[in-house]
Amino acid sequence: MGDIMKSNNGYIVISYLFAIIVFLIFKDAVLVAFLLLLLLTYHLYDIYQLKQSFLKEIADTEGNLKISIQKEKQKRLENYSQFLSLSQTLGSGLIVVNDLGIIDFVNKDVKSYFIEVDYENHEYKTFSLIKPLYKFINESYLLESPLRKQIMYNDKYYDLVNTPIFEGRFFKGCLIIVHDITAIKTAEKFQKQFTADVSHELKTPLSVLKGFSEILDRDINMDSKQRVEFIGMIKKEVNRMETIITDLLTISKMDRLDYELKLEKQDITTVINDTINLVKSFAVEKNLKISHNLESCMLNIDATKLSLAFINLIKNAINYTDEGVIKIKGMIKEKNYIVKITDTGIGIDNSEVENIFKRFYRIDSNRSRETGGSGLGLSITKNVILRHEGTISVDSVLNKGTTFIISLPIKK
Structure with a gap:
């Protein structure tokens, strides 16, 4: 554009010099005026053309700029859309904090973790209602290296990982990942309790074994009747320890991720009848009867594992029943096979029903130990x-x- 203006200015100078030369030669002012008017008209037209070219160049530049801005805007929208999509499928909470320490974004998992926050109200941006999280953000958002911390909120445990974001040397904010680790913490607590319970359960029979063996060792002249009684008690505790260890090994196998059932089509009545024959002697010892009424049905089952379950239930009924009958009924109901095992024993208080399937839980500890139960059945x-x-x-x-x-x- 500058070159064109310089060229045009040179043309004007030449035009005026030409007009002066014509005047000096022809001495005709009218001719010179006409010539100057013609030159001026041509010059104005040239300026007009130049202006149009300049305006077109500006329009083209503006159009290209608008297209570039639109493309950049579209790209940002696509990136943001991808970010939103990714953030909602993380399976963990995501919090974006800007360079001022203000929360710019939270995903749906964070909203589900901290439901008390009014996310439609902009006051949530400081998370002042959630003091542990607010404290973590204040402590960590200006750090240059990642920070990890665990907090507890509403009886749940969360693992927080803060990662700072930099552009060159300039701090731009941070990303905070929030993991719900309540299940992990519960499992750890359960494992600790389980280990403590196992130690306690094994310690009791070991103490009995140690006590009786020391008495037998000290008193070599013990009455034979009493010796037989002590040996019987030792055998009983050994059997109880064996039961506990066997049940512990069974539970350990069941807790493994690769534990699988060996399923086969079998008549459920065969499994139940075989189980009854295995435990019938325990009922006879207590003068109890076992009656059964079973409807035949083919099921896809692991007979060995299912038999173990029925053994535990029937033996449980026998152990907690002093007189009466153990009734076992099996019937088809819609798309299920229903088995009912009923006893006339001591019963269970409503407050304890929800706990009876917990490991090592006993309704009557003394009776359970007398019958050699492990508390795991x-x-x-x-x-x-x-x-x-x-x-x-x-x-x-x-x-x-x-x-x-x-x-x-x-x-089917």
Whole structure:
């Protein structure tokens, strides 16, 4: 544009010099005026053309700039859309904090973790309602290296990881990832409790064994009748320890991720009848009868595991029943096979029903130890039933009896 203006200015100078030369030669002022007017008209037209070219160049530049801005805007929108999509599928909470320490964005997981916050109200941007999180943001958002911390809120545990964002040497904000680790913490707590319970359960029979063995070792002249009695008690505690260890190994196998059932089509009545034959001697010892009424049905089951579950339930009924009958009924109901095991024993208080499937939980500790129970039987039973995609429930009346109800799916 500058070159064109310089060229045009040179043309004007030449035009005026030409007009002066014409005047000097022809001495005709009218001719010179006409010539100057003609030159001026041409010059004005040239300026007009120049202006139009300049305006077109500006318009083209503006249009290209608008296109560039639109493309950049579209690219930013696409990136933001991808960011939103990714943030909502993380499976963890995501918080974006800007360079002023103000929260710019939270995803749906954060909103589900901290539901008390009014996310439609801009006051949430400081998370002042959630003091542990607010404190973490204030402590960490200006740090140059990642920071990790665990907080507890509303009886839940969260793991927070803060990662700072820099452009060159300039701090631009930070990303905070929030993981709900309540399940992990619960599992750790459960594992610690389980270890403590195992230690306690094994310590009791070991103490008994140690005590009786020391007495037998000291008193070599002990009465033979008393010696037989002590040896019987030792055998009983050894059997109890064996039961605990066997049940512990069973639970350990069930807790493994690769634990699988060996499913086969079998008549459920065969499994139940075989189980009854295995435990019948325990009922005979207590003068109890076992009656059963079973409707035949082919189910896709692991007979060995399911038999273990039924053994635990029937033996449980025998152990907690001093007189009466153990009734076992099996029937088809819609798309399920229902097994009911009913006793006329001591029953279960309503306050304890929800706890009976917990590991090492006992309603009557003394009776359980007398019968050699490990406190793990019902937990194993429930695990087996659930792995068969079934359900187990309890209906009990204190001092009148208990009914365990098992429902197993009938699959074609």
